[in-house]
Amino acid sequence: MHDPDRHLVERAKAGDRGAFGKLATRHYELVYAVAFGVLGNREDALDVAQEALMKAFLEIQKFQGESKFRTWLYRISVNAAIDASRRKRPTEPIEERIDLRAHEPSPREEAHRREIRGLVRNALDLLSPEHRTILVLREWHELSYDEIAETLQIEVGTVMSRLFYARKKLAEALGANVKGEVP
Amino acid sequence: MAAGEEEKKIRELFKTYMAEELKHPEIGRRKKAFIQEHFAPHIPFVLRPALLVPTLSFIFICVLALQLMKPVTKPIPQVALKETVKPKTLERTPFEEGDLGVQVKQVSSDMGSTLVFQKSSQGVPVIVIWVFTGGSNQ
Amino acid sequence: MKRGRIFLGWLLIGVLLFPSYGGSQAPALTLKVAVILASNEGSDFDLENDAYRDQLIRLFSYTAYEQVRGYSVVLEEGEQELIAIPGDYELILTLQRLEGEKVFLHALIQKGGNKFLDTELSLLGPTPVFLGGPPLDSGNLVLAIEKLY
Numbered sequence: 028m029h030d031p032d033r034h035l036v037e038r039a040k041a042g043d044r045g046a047f048g049k050l051a052t053r054h055y056e057l058v059y060a061v062a063f064g065v066l067g068n069r070e071d072a073l074d075v076a077q078e079a080l081m082k083a084f085l086e087i088q089k090f091q092g093e094s095k096f097r098t099w100l101y102r103i104s105v106n107a108a109i110d111a112s113r114r115k116r117p118t119e120p121i122e123e124r125i126d127l128r129a130h131e132p133s134p135r136e137e138a139h140r141r142e143i144r145g146l147v148r149n150a151l152d153l154l155s156p157e158h159r160t161i162l163v164l165r166e167w168h169e170l171s172y173d174e175i176a177e178t179l180q181i182e183v184g185t186v187m188s189r190l191f192y193a194r195k196k197l198a199e200a201l202g203a204n205v206k207g208e209v210p
Numbered sequence: 211m212a213a214g215e216e217e218k219k220i221r222e223l224f225k226t227y228m229a230e231e232l233k234h235p236e237i238g239r240r241k242k243a244f245i246q247e248h249f250a251p252h253i254p255f256v257l258r259p260a261l262l263v264p265t266l267s268f269i270f271i272c273v274l275a276l277q278l279m280k281p282v283t284k285p286i287p288q289v290a291l292k293e294t295v296k297p298k299t300l301e302r303t304p305f306e307e308g309d310l311g312v313q314v315k316q317v318s319s320d321m322g323s324t325l326v327f328q329k330s331s332q333g334v335p336v337i338v339i340w341v342f343t344g345g346s347n348q
Numbered sequence: 349m350k351r352g353r354i355f356l357g358w359l360l361i362g363v364l365l366f367p368s369y370g371g372s373q374a375p376a377l378t379l380k381v382a383v384i385l386a387s388n389e390g391s392d393f394d395l396e397n398d399a400y401r402d403q404l405i406r407l408f409s410y411t412a413y414e415q416v417r418g419y420s421v422v423l424e425e426g427e428q429e430l431i432a433i434p435g436d437y438e439l440i441l442t443l444q445r446l447e448g449e450k451v452f453l454h455a456l457i458q459k460g461g462n463k464f465l466d467t468e469l470s471l472l473g474p475t476p477v478f479l480g481g482p483p484l485d486s487g488n489l490v491l492a493i494e495k496l497y
Contacts, residue, residue: 048249055241056232063231073240081248140230147227166221167228172405184393184402191393197220214390311473320463329407336403338478341465 032096039087047087051080054097057168058104064163065108065156067148072108079107094177101168101178105160112156150200158193165190312337376424377443377451378496383417383433386410386480387487400476400492407478410487420496433457435484437464439491444468451495457482471495 030036032053038046058079063072083090083103090099151159164170164178165186176183231237314337317324322343328335382400392412395401404413421429423443431439437459444452451471457464457479464482471477474495481488 044249048245051245051249052241055245056237059237059241060228060232064228069231069234069236073237077240077244080244084248140226143223143226144230147223162224163228166224182402183405187391187393187405188395188401191391194217194220197224198216201220201223217390311471311475312477313470313472315468315470317465317467318463319465321459324465334475336407336475336478337469338407338480339465339467339469340480341482343483 028095030092030095030097033092036087036090036092036096039084040090047084050096051084054100055080057097058100060167061101061104061160061163062108062111064151064167065105065112065159067151067159071111075107075111076104078111079104082107098174098178101164101170102180105164105179109156109160146201147197150197153196153200154193158189158196161186161189162193162197311335314339376422377446379421379423379441379453380476380492380494380496381417381419381421381431381439381441382415382476382492382494383419384490384492385414385416385434385484385487386490387412387414389486403476403478404490408490412487413490416489433482433489433491435482435489436460437482437489441493453493455479455493457491 032050035046035050035053039050055076059072059076062075062079063069066072066075079100083100086103090096151162154162160179161175164175165172170178172183172186175186179186311334314326317326317339319341322341325340325342326337327340328337330336382395384395384400384404386404386408388411390412392414393401394414395404401413404410416434417431419431421431421441423429423441425443425445428440428442431441433439437457440454440456440458442454442456444454446452449472452468453471454466454468456466459482465479467479469477471493476492476494478490478492480490483489
């Protein structure tokens with residue numbers, strides 16, 4: 028099994044903090060995306076992402092290369108996110124800080140984006156953390172069913188049926204937006 | 211709307227939602243701060259950029275000068291061809307009387323060729339009897 | 349007289365408690381038949397029986413499975429049952445004989461009088477056998493036949 032992170036992992040295990048820093052740089056967004064997909068709240072997701080990476084750093088000696096490093100990191104991230112979701116506060120509306128350096132979207136574009144975010148967020152809130160996890164790993168990270176099964180340590184069939192259920196619930200919640208009735 | 215279309219739409223909406231979030235500048239800021247705080251490597255004085263950059267520049271110029279003076283005569287190394295990956299084939303395990311929960315005595319079809327195969331599912335042998343017609347989707 | 353009545357009374361109780369058989373009862377069997385549409389359109393995974401889910405993934409490479417029919421078929425020895433399945437196919441199950449726990453079954457899938465699949469098999473345990481796959485426009489049918497206890 029070819030693991031592109033193998034050399035950095037070996038160095039990190041030997042005590043090279045900088046090597047783990049490179050791993051963290053490489054995978055930060057991946058970890059954040061898992062956390063945000065499950066939690067739906069930026070502050071919580073940022074906290075959990077850092078928590079997951081610190082945990083990975085502190086437990087790097089436990090990683091024996093039985094899977095790819097990325098898979099192991101996914102697992103830590105998922106567990107951290109699901110634990111946090113069980114103790115988290117209710118979802119807050121997504122607050123936007125206006126970054127004047129960035130391209131200013133037109134009011135229409137911004138309104139449309141907010142609408143999608145709101146719709147998807149509300150729909151995701153209807154799912155359990157486990158179902159949100161499957162959705163983010165499949166639809167965002169584009170992991171295969173086998174990779175998801177390995178990450179979550181469940182059967183491939185369970186992955187497929189949870190995904191089917193999650194998509195069905197989203198479709199029901201998103202309603203007209205999915206059926207293409209909304210222009 | 212067909213099932214495939216609906217699924218595609220859900221995926222698009224979800225990806226838009228995630229992409230929008232990941233573009234947020236706060237994430238980049240927090241990432242940089244986190245890594246700087248916890249994982250910035252210790253750099254010995256002699257290797258700090260203030261000293262290292264001029265030293266390296268000098269070395270680079272020397273090497274460049276030497277290279278320009280020397281003709282290129284090294285042959286281009288041959289890269290070994292990688293082995294092609296063998297396609298995975300479905301194992302057809304012969305089964306024996308008395309071994310299995312299902313025993314197949316005879317199989318026939320007027321519409322195509324038949325195949326009987328067994329695969330282990332969670333330690334339990336499962337039998338499939340399949341007919342291949344000319345225009346099968348399998 | 350009194351003894352006669354007591355005797356008749358016990359006889360009546362005996363008759364009520366122990367039902368009489370007109371002749372010998374033919375052993376019967378219940379089979380479960382699931383008709384599943386397997387296709388590569390989308391990734392629906394809609395089955396009533398979770399146990400089939402993992403088996404189907406290991407056996408086939410389709411991306412979507414939907415259970416379109418489910419039947420419980422009770423057959424006595426020598427009896428036959430015809431089940432209409434999608435695509436104008438028919439599944440005819442004949443219970444040839446029972447030998448203890450072992451079931452000897454004849455399964456015929458046909459369409460318009462043409463034999464799609466004709467097989468004789470015996471089922472011993474609860475493991476299903478998968479037959480297929482009659483082609484439809486949207487995929488192939490997979491029939492899961494299982495002996496119920």
